Amino acid sequence: MIKIEAFSEFISGLSNGFMPIISSLPKEQYALIDLSITNKELNTVDISCARSFEQYIRKFLEVNDAQVAYGGYNEKRGIYKRSTHFNQQDVNKERNIHLGIDLWCNANTAVLSPLCGKIHSFNNNDNYGDYGPTIILEHQYDDVVFYTLYGHLTIDSLSKTMIGEEISVGDTIGYLGDADVNGEYAPHLHFQIIKDIQGNIGDYPGVSNKSDIAFYLQNCPDPNLLLKIY
Numbered sequence: 001m002i003k004i005e006a007f008s009e010f011i012s013g014l015s016n017g018f019m020p021i022i023s024s025l026p027k028e029q030y031a032l033i034d035l036s037i038t039n040k041e042l043n044t045v046d047i048s049c050a051r052s053f054e055q056y057i058r059k060f061l062e063v064n065d066a067q068v069a070y071g072g073y074n075e076k077r078g079i080y081k082r083s084t085h086f087n088q089q090d091v092n093k094e095r096n097i098h099l100g101i102d103l104w105c106n107a108n109t110a111v112l113s114p115l116c117g118k119i120h121s122f123n124n125n126d127n128y129g130d131y132g133p134t135i136i137l138e139h140q141y142d143d144v145v146f147y148t149l150y151g152h153l154t155i156d157s158l159s160k161t162m163i164g165e166e167i168s169v170g171d172t173i174g175y176l177g178d179a180d181v182n183g184e185y186a187p188h189l190h191f192q193i194i195k196d197i198q199g200n201i202g203d204y205p206g207v208s209n210k211s212d213i214a215f216y217l218q219n220c221p222d223p224n225l226l227l228k229i230y
């Protein structure tokens, strides 16, 4: 069993360079977006409305001459305030720190597996603000087992998916859903690496509160270690 400290290094060693995950778009088409609470621009966007958020993303891509806006690992965000799915009565338990990487791109764009593995589980997590259709892959390299999660897909992505199905590097595992199915967000992929799935099926927390963040950052290392976008 690999030590948690060594897991990040292990993940980093699985790729030599950039790994396409959104269609086969090259990394020159990616632009880093700041969706943290420190981005004052977001104060002018109605984040409860997927359409105005989509407009914000579209404009960002246009200005940056890019097709994918990416970022968000360990990012403290204000966009979850709109949903009770993330907010409990106790403000200290408010979940607003993002644990995966988000890749914002057009709906129906193909999502490719960066690794070989098999389908662990899938589910439509259809709470407001949740992942919507979600697929989790299980990977084994030597004696190390870990998982990757793909959230905010189309409903159709799940209908063709079978538990245990083998997946090769570069296989299309689904397509980006739109706001009608993806938890009411602008279309994007939530991609997260998970060491210990903790018994979850088709779901795993993608956002943490402050008190649990140390555990989650260890269990879910920065996806860029694998994808090497920057």
Ligand SMILES: [Zn+2]
Pocket (backbone or CB within 6 Å): 072, 098, 100, 101, 102, 189, 190, 191, 206
């Ligand atoms: Zn996300």
